[in-house]
Amino acid sequence: LEKKGKKVADIKDVTTCEATGRMLEKARRDGVVVAFDRAADMKPCPIGAESACCKMCYMGPCRLNARDPYGKVGVCGATIDTIQSRNLARMVASGSAAHNDHGMAVLELFKGVANGTITDYTIKDPYRLEALCVELGLEIEGKTIQEMALDLAEELEKTYTQTEGEIPFMKRVPAKTLETWRKLDIVPRGAMIEVMGIMSRTHMGCDQHYENITKAISKTALADGWGGSMVATELGDIMFGTPSPVQADVNFGVLKEDHVNVIVHGHEPNLFESMLVSVSDPALVQIARDKGAKGINLVGMCCSGAEMMSRHGVPHAGNFMSTEPVLVTGAVDAMAVDIQCIQQGLVKTAECYKTHLITTNPRCHIEGARHIEFEEHSPRECTDEIVTLAIARFANRGVDIEIPQIVNKGIHGFSHEYINYMLGGSFRSSYAPLNDNIINGRIRGVAGVVGCVNPRVKQDWVHVELVKELIKNDVLVIQTGCSQIALAKAGLTVPEAAHLAGPGLREVCEAVGMPPILGLGSCVDNTRILTAATAMVNQGGLGDCLADLPVAGAAPEWMSEKAVAIGQYFVASGVYTVFGVGFPTVKDTKFHNLLFGGLEEQGLGKWGVTKDPYEMAAMMIAHIDKKRKELGIDK
């Protein structure tokens, strides 16, 4: 790039991940360009960054002036508030659609397992199945596991297809929160109709009142968090097992030069579960050995990696921004991808290092990548073929291998059920219960720190600094997705990290033997945070709705539309949610003020934004303290 007069990333400014940094240096030497370099060469459009442009029709695109937002309107007369609310609505629709599409695929898989047409997966947690049936009001008396599963599948399908009424998981929502949603008319009917509704109302010349559009935004986001994502988490646990704490290795050092290395990257657990079976197949292992390998090494990345690490302790190589640099090691024999957060740039990087990049999902083909379709009725056909390709590449690598020998050990897999159990079986029992510890002030509050990494900020740095600051101030941190991996790489997902916590939190962590940072799984598993928060309300002593809780959320390095949908479902659920990097609105406009304050006045949560991790922590802690004061537990 430099030779062509283009800007390149200064490595020390773009990542705090040492392994990623070393591979960026190698990429330079090898003449390979990755996303950090493309970001340095691609200045974000300042008008788009603040969502002051509209391309909803071809009378435009229309650009407004973010410095004088009310000085101009679009050709049709659309104001800045209409334009930005429509834009955000479409981001939420896309993010919610992505999670719901994923959740629907998990439901289809579950149906196949229940009716016996899919035989490669089973129901691993029948107790969880039964408990969920009871929670959703389904009759279980005298029913077999299969009958319960079929009833549950039929009920949960409404999450997507229902066109009137309320989605099934509204039965989980605390009564007062649900009452607020009903009053505001933001209870989702079904994901499909809510996503369709957004696409329809944001068409040129339709909904042009930012307040009405904001209602649709909340509804569609809630159809994600309490809808498709929640279904994916619950059914994933029923089929593949509910996570409980497990030790796992994280970082590039999990790759092994003398093994065939297979990486799975994406979001769907079924590809990964079947790959786990393929890499353990004695026949395939023998072929690998015959080719000179010591074995086959399966490693995860991004969110399906976080899910498998949390559930089974499968090693994890790194988060989203490390997916290209990991290929620069030359040690990856195959990278199998499914859906979401798969950068197209992987194709070229994989080509440079002769790695097989294989797409597996009908919804995600990439030009230049080999496609081997994954089919649930015969999943091993796909995963065995990928392993076979990886073995062949191992036998014939022909590239320099350089693996940064960095491995961080950590404890992951804190499902909400386990947090409940770990803290005393009930949040208000006498042994270190979470609610009691919040009420007595040892734990100041709870923060969900989640979300992506983004080359517009230094990789992992905002996550790590924010979390350190929170735990130092006695705030228990729960995590998912790429953020969880950032903290794991910083070595903080271990009980010994309690020494970095404030005195109260440290005491609780030491009594229970837990880290001050609890990793829950993938970004879809943010629903575990909603469920844990619901349990806190139900166990009493901390108010009677989610908005009363001394909790806050953050996505310090967000980048995806899914992150916006997640942020909005937390805000609509009553949680103060702070984004780093930036936020796609123009400050001090009516729409911005509604999101950043008005929604809270309606009984929901609100948004916040800052790039600075210390300011972010201060904002979250101030909110937690405000809630403690309102609850009368600030002494």
Ligand code: SF4
């Ligand atoms: Fe411009 Fe209105 Fe068309 Fe948007 S909908 S591009 S503001 S004319």
Ligand code: MSK
């Ligand atoms: S993968 S959405 S970069 S968390 Fe879920 Fe990571 Fe964000 Fe993708």
